[in-house]
Amino acid sequence: MLKAGPIWALGAMSGTSLDGVDAALVLTDGERILDFGETGYRPYDEEERALIRAALGRWPGAPEVEMAAEIVETAHAELLSQFGAAALVGFHGQTLAHDPRGRGTHQAGNGAVLAEVLGVPVVWDFRSSDVALGGQGAPLAPFFHFALAKRIGATAPLAFLNLGGVGNLTWVDPSKPGPESPGACLAFDTGPANAPVNDLLRSRRGLTQDTGGELAASGTPDAGIIADFLAHPYFLRMPPKSLDRNDFNALLAAVAPLPDADAAATLTRAAAEAVVRGTEHFPTPVERLLVTGGGRHNATLMTDLAARLPCTVAPVESVGLDGDMLEAQAFAYLAVRVARGLPTSGPTTTGVMALVGGGQISHPGV
Numbered sequence: 054m055l056k057a058g059p060i061w062a063l064g065a066m067s068g069t070s071l072d073g074v075d076a077a078l079v080l081t082d083g084e085r086i087l088d089f090g091e092t093g094y095r096p097y098d099e100e101e102r103a104l105i106r107a108a109l110g111r112w113p114g115a116p117e118v119e120m121a122a123e124i125v126e127t128a129h130a131e132l133l134s135q136f137g138a139a140a141l142v143g144f145h146g147q148t149l150a151h152d153p154r155g156r157g158t159h160q161a162g163n164g165a166v167l168a169e170v171l172g173v174p175v176v177w178d179f180r181s182s183d184v185a186l187g188g189q190g191a192p193l194a195p196f197f198h199f200a201l202a203k204r205i206g207a208t209a210p211l212a213f214l215n216l217g218g219v220g221n222l223t224w225v226d227p228s229k230p231g232p233e234s235p236g237a238c239l240a241f242d243t244g245p246a247n248a249p250v251n252d253l254l255r256s257r258r259g260l261t262q263d264t265g266g267e268l269a270a271s272g273t274p275d276a277g278i279i280a281d282f283l284a285h286p287y288f289l290r291m292p293p294k295s296l297d298r299n300d301f302n303a304l305l306a307a308v309a310p311l312p313d314a315d316a317a318a319t320l321t322r323a324a325a326e327a328v329v330r331g332t333e334h335f336p337t338p339v340e341r342l343l344v345t346g347g348g349r350h351n352a353t354l355m356t357d358l359a360a361r362l363p364c365t366v367a368p369v370e371s372v373g374l375d376g377d378m379l380e381a382q383a384f385a386y387l388a389v390r391v392a393r394g395l396p397t398s399g400p401t402t403t404g405v406m407a408l409v410g411g412g413q414i415s416h417p418g419v
């Protein structure tokens with residue numbers, strides 16, 4: 054087991070929006086964050102993205118999954134081998150299917166392969182043991198969010214919102230001693246965030262995203278579709294709770310008859326409303342919501358949120374953090390926690406029965 058004391062760990066995340074791999078160095082002892090280091094990004098090209106997309110919703114054993122895993126491993130090896138100083142790697146992989154109370158959760162990419170290529174220990178498969186112990190296996194960033202709240206000197210409860218393919222919220226109380234302390238964190242997925250609008254732009258216009266939320270800004274949200282969406286039982290379910298990228302495909306189907314701009318406006322407003330519903334589960338109100346993930350670049354989504362929430366809504370850059378790299382940094386931090394035998398999730402972040410340290414460690418040459 055890793056001894057106490059800070060090390061530079063390299064985290065890597067390939068998120069549900071399928072844009073590419075983010076990587077970032079963090080100096081941490083698995084409790085405190087002492088510094089942030091170099092970052093990098095390796096986009097998937099069109100062919101790679103199409104092959105990963107073809108594996109979504111499939112499980113190990115399917116040829117599409119093997120193909121996706123190879124792409125994920127190669128992209129990570131290319132990106133991570135450019136970093137020098139890491140003593141440990143945290144490799145999330147690419148979620149292809151997530152069904153925690155059914156077939157489980159699967160992130161493509163084998164950490165043992167990466168450990169060989171990189172010549173350093175790799176922590177990976179972060180979600181399976183949480184699911185095996187009755188948890189959702191997601192979200193896992195909350196313990197890192199707690200450490201971030203401490204690092205920025207927060208003393209009152211605040212929330213982090215990640216707007217990736219799916220959205221997730223973490224409420225944290227930084228006055229508690231650690232993320233595993235009772236009452237320190239509450240976390241859950243809010244609903245679809247960028248994934249539906251990306252899928253719309255891809256199918257209607259051959260684009261990857263609604264840059265700046267400009268198309269959505271030029272349309273009118275369909276109130277009936279949003280009301281139907283918000284009637285989904287997911288929003289009333291008590292957290293912790295998590296989602297698969299494709300759990301809300303019905304929303305995308307519902308906007309099919311609308312013109313492009315109205316469809317984009319509807320999907321964007323739905324993402325914002327899902328977050329608002331999420332905040333209703335907070336144990337206490339927060340004064341600020343710090344937004345990370347690519348959706349913070351979507352001005353329409355950010356305006357929709359600010360107009361509907363009683364607190365300050367600001368990108369994490371407002372407190373000196375990097376919203377494009379936060380999740381990669383999270384997996385660097387979590388890797389050190391795994392290596393030190395510290396928990397990475399608990400009953401209030403994933404609904405797991407007890408505190409659990411997810412992840413297996415692969416060493417090179419073994």
Ligand SMILES: Nc1ncnc2c1ncn2[C@@H]1O[C@H](COP(=O)(O)OP(=O)(O)OP(=O)(O)O)[C@@H](O)[C@H]1O
Nearest residue numbers: 068069070217218219247262264265346347348350
């Ligand atoms: N300038 C922009 N304007 C609008 N949307 C943007 C912009 N930049 C990024 N995005 C959105 O953010 C997405 C990428 O976000 P991010 O990298 O946080 O997602 P992810 O990490 O793949 O997802 P997850 O957190 O669900 O795993 C893009 O696919 C796009 O939808």
Ligand SMILES: CC(=O)N[C@H]1[C@@H]2OC[C@@H](O2)[C@@H](O)[C@@H]1O[C@H](C)C(=O)O
Nearest residue numbers: 148151191192193194217219221380
């Ligand atoms: C199963 C899975 O990969 N979930 C992702 C996804 O993307 C956002 C949201 O859904 C969150 O639950 C999670 O990722 C972040 C990094 C997390 O685990 O905190």
